[in-house]
Amino acid sequence: MNRFRTTGISGDLQGDLPAHQDLFDSTRPHCPRLLLVDDEPRVLASLQEMLEGRGYAISTAATGSAALACLVAQRFDLVLLDLLMMDVDGHQVMDFINLHDIKADVIIVSGVVGIDSAIGALKRGAHDYLRKPFSREELLHTVENALRQRELQQTNRRMAAALEVSEKKYRYLVDASPDMIYMLGHEGRFTYVNDRACQMLGYERDELLGRHYTTLLHADDVERARYVFNERRVGERASRDVELRVTCRAGPIQARAAGTTVMTISLNAIGMHREKQEPHTPTYVGTYGIARDVSARKRAEAVIYHQAYHDILTDLPNRVLFKDRLGLAMLQARRKRTELAVMFIDLDRFKLVNDTLGHVHGDGLLQQVAARLKDCLRKGDTLARQGGDEFTIVLPELRSRDDARVVADKFIERLQQPFDLGGNEVHISASIGIAIYPEHGESIDELLRNADIAMYQVKDLGKNGHAFYDASMQDALHQNIALEHNLRRALERNELEMYYQPQIDAASGRIIGAEALIRWNHPLRGLIMPAEFLPFAEESGLIVPISEWMIDTLCRDMAHWGTDGEDALTLSLNLSPHYLDHSRFYETMQSALQRYGIGPGRIAVEITENICIRNPQHAIEQLKRLGQLGVSVAIDDFGTGYSSLAYLHRFPIQTIKIDQSFVQQISDPDGHYPVVLAIISISRGLNLDLVAEGVETEVQARYLRAHGCSTMQGFLFHRPMPLKGFVNVLNA
Template sequence: MKNLTPMPSPNNARILVVDDEPRLVTSLKQLLNSHQYEVDTALGGKAACEQLIRQKYELVLLDLNMGDMDGHQVMGFMAENSIDAATIVVSGESTFSAVSKALRRGAYDYLKKPYDPEELVATVESALSKKLLESAHGAMQRRLQRSEELHRYIVNSSPDIVFMLDKEGKFTFLNNKIEKILGFKKRELLGQKYTAIIAENELKKARYLFQQNTAVNKGIRNFEMHLKSSDSNRPDRFFDITIFPIERKTGKSFNAEGQSLNPTFIGTYGTARDITERKEAEDFINFQAYHDLLTRLPNRSLFKDRLNLAIAQAKRNSERLAVMFLDLDRFKVVNDTLGHAMGDRLLQAVSARLEGCLREGDTLSRFGGDEFTLLLPEINSREDARKIAKKLIQELKEPFKLGDHDVFIGVSIGIAMYPEGGISVEQIIQNADVAMYHVKSRGKDGYQFFVSSMNTPSSNRLILERDLRKALEDDQLKVYYQPQVNAQSGEIIGVEALVRWHHPEKGVLSPSQFLPLAEETKLIVDISNWVLKTACNEVKKWFQEGYHNIRLAVNFSPKQIEHPRFVQALIAQLKRYDFPAEKLEIELTENVIMNDLENMVKTLSMLAENKITIAIDDFGTGYSSLSYLHTLPIHTLKVDQSFVKNIQEKRNEACIVNAIVAMAQGLKLNIVAEGVETETQLKYLKALGCQEVQGFYFGRPQPAEYILTLLAEHKNSQQKNQYEAV
């Protein structure tokens, strides 16, 4: 093994010769110089002390009897000032007391004058060798001490608990973190087995892992485990623990890498990192993913997972199960009159009561809003399900105390049995929902089993209507925007607001899938008002970001436009939303206008007086006289996408588009071509002089935040082009 710090040669040592006789000092210096030593001299004790303060020496040759300060005093000075140099006394005094006193003072040897030169040189060499060995040993000790101090600092500064166990599993070392994290004093645990800090429910696992670790050549092991605190009232904490065996290499057999083939296990070294907060965060995130945070019940996703498992078990064991779909009656009244906070408290109280009615193994979930679903596995008959339904209804009939209010509600329950009520997760839930809606339709506050005759188009329509009403209440609707682009510059100058329904079961639904139903049920008015409010608030934020030239196009239902106070209501809404009327454009079809032309003239004129612009949507597809274009304050014609689609392939469509663009130019109307999907279509329309275009070529309808990103990208692109032009 190589010595990393070579020992200096004694010949490199520096020696101080001290005597008050100049001739003796000179002879000693010459003698030592002849043996390659570096020698300084001092005439007397005081001069020696001054030299020793200024210069470091490995060896001092010292006379005892000196006039100003004797040798004993010099050695005392060296001791007091921690001067680390070996001392050889060279003196004419040879009494026992003088010699013993010098040796007690730390002298390495005592030579009597007159000295033998060979003996003196040999004594010098021996003293220096010893001194150098002591210095090397001291330096090594100091390095070891510093290393140990550093190691202890690192270990005690570690955020982890660091520990060592002997081969029996008893603690032989612990750092300070054990007390800070778990509250144990180190002295309490040293000599105790590791099981003293293991949580009760983890003992079996811990013993197995320790036994595995005692087997040699097992390497590092990592696992997670609960450790208990010294205070039994404090909860256990969760740790990420790493351990590896400590082995003594014994025997004479080695492998190709030089590792001992028969090491002996002597203990365990390990670290334990407290990951309680991380695990709690992970658990909370997992809880959020599968639970409703208000009621702490399983959510829709977890309910479906459990139902899927229950169906598999029921099929395997030829068992039955039931799913109940619960919808609270009169909850909306409570929510609207007492406020959402009280509504939330009511949902929590309802959840607690329902849970009190369940068997072990049943799953109650909050499915959304005021809807709950209940899974009843291993149920024997419809009669068993009926009893539970009656119990739930009776339980919720009792009043709920909310502050100073006694609140009465009811519940409508639909029940689907497996397998007759469905054999898949979606089918059973949907059929229970259908049965529940039949309870609602006949007067609420009751239960109904699903039968196949319920699954009719009219039933499905009723369910969709109910879902649409809930969509408005539960913020399932979202406004998307399709850009309207200047055909020449590519700048976004307007957007058309379009509504999408984020249905919890069916995904994103387009307007054609639910607006016809909304028209029939008069929900269209509520939906249109919601779209206007949302769009005004979102586009107004774009204005605040510096995009002031954006025009907002909104579609309104004929039911709204035909209302005699439509304009007054609209102006009031715009003032309430602080939205500039001149930035709003209303899109109408020709058929809506021609349905009651006389009243429409008045309505549109009032809109124009308030700076709201009018666009004729799907122009060219209606059955009307073009004379109304002179009569009404129309601002924009929108060419229907059916003409634009085949503009290159079919001559008829091209002729119609040419005619509409020419007519709009003649009447000084703005023209927007819808349904532009290709660069060829765009080039054709630009050549015709069409001012604005809209379609998938520029982007599908997207949420507000996406459009804001598009606006920013276009702005940056314009600035870059201007800079390059300069």
């Protein structure tokens, strides 16, 4: 018997199917549909009888035309077709099936013996050929075999379709991934890259495939990258989160630039292996890896790191980084047995600039100062901002301490040049303390502390200079600490005393007022002037209780001589701006006046002109409250600060005092002293009282009197004196 069968699926695919699954069991849920076509009724009935009871859905057609109608109306899995029929023969039916792409397999059941009929059926896609007569077993076997192969082919097609869908999904996920996905061959050349890799690197896919990975790496990272891109480890031992730098073309692929840029990637890589014929002998075939662009994160980390160790305003190292660099410099100096210098710089009068021009200009000044200081340093020196207006410097590898002195002189010279702050020309200076390692300290904190002590020594001596640390400065510091401690107890021990310097009407020589000045009768050091202890009082907060003591003492003393007929005498008291900002200032003054029965018109409060600029609105409110109380206001040391005629016009001020520094310049009665003349003109124009301070010679008195200033105070007339002496002068 001749049979023609198509080839089944490969043994490899059959081996991949689960062993327990029987796709051809008669209990399978799909019921095969069979069409039996034969124009001999007995043969048709015989075919139907042999196939019934096998789980098939059977339809019959007694003619070729009927078979065509069935094929159009229904779907069949298998057609058992006779070739020789009267109207439409079997070949024509198969042509119809092929023409209309009907998915049905055909088994020819025919009694035709000629080979041409069999060849014609085979060419038209017949699955098998049964020659009549045939046995039931042969028929059943042929049908079952055809259905089995059909279902295997359908399963194969479904699996192929699923694989195609899966591959499309995989390709979409891979190409749409935000990460670069690649594969390298065992030689280190790219065998696959996804779309993202092309976009990130700026190359077409064809340009990357076959290219060696080293051509994309930053030169400094090639050696470190070899074990990553040639990764042979698997599982938990695979390379993870390794950061490398790669070069990529600048700009998009469509508009490439000639240059390249550097990108930082975080790389995960795992080796790919192929098993040999012998067990447990893997062969390395390449690397599979995923890389992510972390350039933005690296830049952010760099910014965060920079901000953690640098001052935001000046971009200089902060105190943390400064101490780290100082520590390294000390290690090198110890190893090389050389010296280094630590400088502590504090800007003089910076607070005044900040208060008068505002914090924006103050910040601009700090930035300009930082730039000037940097210009004076070597490449290996470190300039840092400690905070506020304080800077620190490390000068390593000194040949001698004269090197540090030269640098300090450069600083002072550069800082004395004017600064332009929004059109305002500002002059400042600096106090610089210098400590030498290892002579002045062998630790970071010790060197900084001693440089700081030297800087304060410069400030105490008049500022605008530099000084090297000396052990004697430590003794002076201890004395200052002791002075501050004793000052806290001075109030309790009644060691403070008020002195009075009379103010004279130069025309008549009559005393018309006096300025109250505080003194400290120290039990060991004797009489201490206010310039020596009031700065400590302001820094420690003692200025508040001391100022309240001054107000109370002044009113008490006025009550003492008030009965002597000197009601017209006015007493002025110089109060600290820090105390004038205090909330209890007005209440304290009012309470003291009421307690001692003093008329407020006999009191004048002296303030420096800078308080009017530091917080104008607050100053206006405070001074207006004093005016409502009846207390007059005088500006002390006029002309030495940032004067403003607008402030003089707006503020409730009755008196201005010419500072003694201008008065002391007068040496010729016929000379021209424009500042003094200008202040006198201002007082006249604003209808303000005028007092000249520090008058010590007749020439000064005559000049002032000749140009319209008749109220004076100074050593020419009287020195400051205790209350008893002042009362004696009044009664003389």
